[in-house]
Amino acid sequence: MVHPSLPRYYDLWGTQYCGLEDNAKNRAFRKRIFATDEVGLSESARIFTNSKIVSNRLKNFNSIDSEVLYPPVFQSERFHCESYDPVIVCICRLEDHKRQHLLVDAMRYTKSKAKLVLAGASHSGSYPRKLKLKVLKYCLSNKVKILDRWISEEEKSQLLATCCAAAYLPFDEDSYGYPSLEAQHACKAVLTTNDSGGVPELVTHGVNGLIVDPNPKAIAEAIDQLVTNPQKTRDMGQNGPVRINELDISWDRVIRKLTAA
Amino acid sequence: MKVVLASSFVPFIKGGATAIVEWLEAKLVEHGHQVESVFLPFVERPETMMDQLLSYRMLNMTESCDRLIAFRPPAYLLRHPSKFLWFIHHFRATTICGAHNIAA
């Protein structure tokens, strides 16, 4: 959802402007943004971020040191594990940049009995349609199920409880993302890509998930591996809560840090 | 303690940035704190951005609470002597343009 006057401006800014160093108006605007950051950041007694990526950005852009304070999910105890069925779930909004299409494409190449469930609402009507057309076009309807609607928290935890692993392949995100964290609370390995941005802060390849190239064949191989090697998949899933503890992703820590003197 | 959580938002758009505030509010209350959440409007539109920043800067929360926790920019402009920042992301223009152009 974008303000009507934004796209034109951001196109300009994103493409042309960044090469146009001598546009005084835009340069002035950019300067003001950084002056604003300067005021707000320098006044803050403590600065926390939600990821190393954002902390690094603060360091690079604003020369400001900060501490990573990973955001926990709400009521993580509702996530639990019942079984490791040969199903990969991806529970997040159905949007272009979440790249569920890579998963659908991957299902063309899987050789195992793996099934894929995509679940989530969408802001744009066109993306779910695109995904469904793909499923039809490649005759994947017995392998891929798309639930393009609001998923209740209960339904979400139930999907996570019985899958064997969860996929989350956003493009270049700032943080690990709640879907990854939720899967790990449910003792499920996370399948992601090496261009997902923050997910690797939580997921280590081969330990509590798999990190592969963002192409359908590589993803298909990973899905097959998760389904055909259940012991390894289960082990990786069980490492989820260990990793969460290791990073101390907890409300206790958040409250302690944010209410400290 | 009395805590005010402050963030910018666009009305009717829910997402990670609003959820983190709501969850933190619930958890702080569980821990015995008094909490109020404040969401103020902000749209990153260059033509009016300075005016909007002013509207944040003009609000002084000093007497309202013991601790101000700010989230999305420009909530960090609200005035308070004990301001903590949980920084989730920059203004979009910052990151879209890239670091190499910033020094100017």
Next chain:
Amino acid sequence: MKILVVNNMVPFVRGGAEELADHLVRHLRRAGHDADLMRIPFAWDPADRLYDEMISCLNMELWNVDRVIALKFPAYLIPHPNKTMWLVHQFRQAYDLWDSDYSLIPHSDSGTRLRDAIRAADNECFASVNGFYCISPTVQQRLRQFNQMDCQVLYHPLNDPENFQCQSYGDYIFAGGRINEGKRQHLLVEAMQHVTSDAKLIVAGPPETKRDAERLQRIVKQHNLQDKVQLELGLLPRERIANLATNALACAYIPFDEDSLAYVTMESCEAKKLVLSASDAGGVLGLVNDGETGFVSPPTAEELADRIDRIFTDRAKSIRMGEASYANWRDKDINWKNTIQKLAA
């Protein structure tokens, strides 16, 4: 339609306007709208700070909002092309309280400039709105006097009428609401020493101060009214209040010069009870027609005692008046459905 209700907030303080805003959002949603509440922090001490507060609101930008419903200063200054005012009240320190010297804004040159700045900002805002309502005739009157603006009165409805359906007509008269000197529950208690019928009085509600509680307790003790007066002092559960109202023979509410119809009055009418009020009760009298839907008594203990005796000596008539009270109230069509229709029109 995406409707944003905008109100002020003083962190950690809640009052009637906050309740009103919450219920408004709830009922907008019930009517099928996408509704949300936005609260703008507000502080007014020292007075010069009011400039900052106004500048802040005037510089905010809203989008993704189809309609704003604004309740209070300075939140109503936030610009929007489709704004409906439902004015709870203006910043009275720049208006009637300034005139009567109950204002933090000094009567100096700078104070006068500030007062004028507030009035100018108000006038500009009021001229720009698409719909203009206020919650009481008093607010309407002030707007006419100070801003030469006309607006319609749109009373705030009862929030939970379902809890106030008549159950029975018992052996007591009920006085609910906040307890303080201005609400004058003490006059009712004093009246009970003059009563000759078998009337009982139940006073229930939160005393504003310890003194307000003690005043009532003292009168009961002084006149030995323990058998005739029951005091339930404190913030009672909603069900208890509803129970007391819906099983009473009649209700009493005698505040001094109230702005609005008041929730207590509306609840009494909804519960089919006649309302005993006082001739100087202000807005409350909008629902009390003397001898028909209730009694309008001079504000003295003796006169009130006389009305209470009348209520209890002819119970059948009191019940008929209770039914008339309900009919009169329902005729006014003050309910959330109508309110939402107007505000979202």
